[in-house]
Every structure is written in structure tokens, then in C-alpha cells.
Amino acid sequence: GAGVSQSPSNKVTEKGKDVELRCDPISGHTALYWYRQSLGQGLEFLIYFQGNSAPDKSGLPSDRFSAERTGGSVSTLTIQRTQQEDSAVYLCASSLGGRVGNQPQHFGDGTRLSIL
Amino acid sequence: GENVEQHPSTLSVQEGDSAVIKCTYSDSASNYFPWYKQELGKGPQLIIDIRSNVGEKKDQRIAVTLNKTAKHFSLHITETQPEDSAVYFCAPAGGGTSYGKLTFGQGTILTVHP
Numbered sequence: 721g722a723g724v725s726q727s728p729s730n731k732v733t734e735k736g737k738d739v740e741l742r743c744d745p746i747s748g749h750t751a752l753y754w755y756r757q758s759l760g761q762g763l764e765f766l767i768y769f770q771g772n773s774a775p776d777k778s779g780l781p782s783d784r785f786s787a788e789r790t791g792g793s794v795s796t797l798t799i800q801r802t803q804q805e806d807s808a809v810y811l812c813a814s815s816l817g818g819r820v821g822n823q824p825q826h827f828g829d830g831t832r833l834s835i836l
Numbered sequence: 837g838e839n840v841e842q843h844p845s846t847l848s849v850q851e852g853d854s855a856v857i858k859c860t861y862s863d864s865a866s867n868y869f870p871w872y873k874q875e876l877g878k879g880p881q882l883i884i885d886i887r888s889n890v891g892e893k894k895d896q897r898i899a900v901t902l903n904k905t906a907k908h909f910s911l912h913i914t915e916t917q918p919e920d921s922a923v924y925f926c927a928p929a930g931g932g933t934s935y936g937k938l939t940f941g942q943g944t945i946l947t948v949h950p
Contacts, residue, residue, distance in 0.1 A: 724879075779937075815936065824882050
């Protein structure tokens, strides 16, 4: 079946512009995570969704970052007024979620974001 | 929060040799211990995982061992092949209010020479 799909795969934009990154999770997966991978910080957690709710936003680095999820499926990560330090690969993962303990997370191939 | 250390940072082996990567974590509440493989331009791929009630798990050439008392777990790859060359990450996770979020180690670059 289809895996986690992210778009666009690459995005180049000018400093100060807003960007939207999209994630299509695996069908039936109720849990969705966003992570960021950069040379300086490694792989770090940003936000977690269970259904359409985000009980953990603790990893969002500033109020310029926001995310939403609609219909318990697609999620969008928005970065406003982009800065050069936002340049990174943004990864989305999904899992079965629920209350049965940790479920394996499956990752997309990410969006490589470059801020000029 | 969870502190994760992964060693070594680079590992070079000859084809057919074994490779071992160790991950040390700080949060005693961690109860899920996956290993991911990442190839250039791709997202991390889950290769094996273990839960806290099990000490060892094996899947063909790959195994994971867990020592909860010492708070470390290790990835073992036997009979390495050139296609095993990649970056490997450990990413322990806890339950409850951690919501299963993964805390990644710094990664190990494994190179398998033909």
C-alpha cells in the first residue's frame, strides 16, 4: 500500500516568505508526527497529532510555526516569515496511534526547505 | 527530557563482518526502542524495534538487544553487505504524556566496504 507522502519534495523560498508543507499519512493511521532534520540539531520532534487534535506542540521552535490536521488525515505545517535558520528537511511520520502503547512510526521522504 | 547518546558516530567494516551500534538513554520511563536506517535523500526507515518487556529480538541478519537496568540498547548487523551502508539512528520513546514521540540519537554512519 501507499506510504507517507510529503509535498513538495523540495522548496526554495526567500527569507520573509510564508511556506506550507503537506503530509498525507498512511490510510487508517490516527497518529501523525512532524520532525525536523538539520545538520546542527539532528532529528528533532516538532508536533504530534492524534486525530485532528494536537496534544503535544512542545517541539515547535517559535510562534512562526503552526500546524493543522483536517479530517483525521492530511496535515499542513506552516512557517510564517521564514528565516535562514528554518532551512532543514521537514519529515512527517504516521502510526496507528491509539491507547495500545507505542506503535511503529513510518516516515515520508521529507520536504527539503531552503531559505535564501 | 530524554537524553540519547549513540556510539560510534562512524563505523567502517568489511563486507561479511558484523557491526554493532550502541544507544544509551536517560529516561527510565522509555518503553519502546526502535532503530531506523536512513539513506541519502530518503526518510528514516524502521528496521527493527523492541519493547521493554523483551531483552532481545532478531530478524534475519539484524538483532536488537536491550538492557533496561543499564539503560542502553544495541543494534547488531551480521554478515554485512554494501547495501547496509547508510546512517542508522536509535530513537527511544516513552508512554503516557510523551505520546510516543521519538528522541533520536545523533546517528551512526555505517560504511561497508566490498
